[in-house]
Amino acid sequence: MITLNSLTKFYPSELGNQYIFQDLNFTIPAGHNIAILGSNGSGKSTLFRLLAGSEYPNKGKVITDKSISWPVALATGIHPQMTGRENTRFIGRVNGVQNLDEYEEKVKDFAELGIKYDLPVRSYSSGMRSRLAFGCCVAIDFDIYLIDEATSVGDQKFRKKAKTALLNKSQTANVIMVSHDMKEIKEFCDSAIILHDGQLTFYSDLSHALQAYEQL
Structure with missing residues (x-):
């Protein structure tokens, strides 16, 4: 389980602070392989970086007792x-x-x-x-793997190997995925979180989430 406690994240601009999240309280449930869905600019990448610990909130915190990977294809560190x-x-x-x-x-x-x-x-x-x-x-x-377009790594042979490795991991651990490939999301995920207007909504059924996402 991952808890977002009074999470606030903004970026300064010439027009003032541009808020991505403001006093957000939300629990990402354990035991699911979750896709993060939302329109462009909704905050998917920001949320991903906050979960990974590569970016910090302006206020509030991310609380978890789980071990979380860095985004698997990112050469950070x-x-x-x-x-x-x-x-x-x-x-x-x-x-x-x-x-x-x-x-x-x-x-x-x-x-x-x-x-x-x-x-x-x-x-x-x-x-x-x-x-x-x-x-x-x-x-x-890890308990949770963060997957961000990870299967685009390397040539076709390595991409297939990478996908197989991650699918194997998803059987014994959980994944949180950001991807624009709906086929890939359906392969990896059983549920989803939709980001819209700074709020998060969890759908335990991926098909229901995809229907709601198409209506945004």
């Missing part, structure tokens, strides 16, 4: 001066991984970096960085 292996060990230590040797080999195999795993990340392509971040994420057993 990957240091360009460190090698892929060094980044992996660092991420593993930060996230409390017990067997770092096993973890780094698991990430190497999944990310398919070969000998480049021991080269500085600054020499990687953007796709290689994303594969490294993805591998680091799915090799850790």
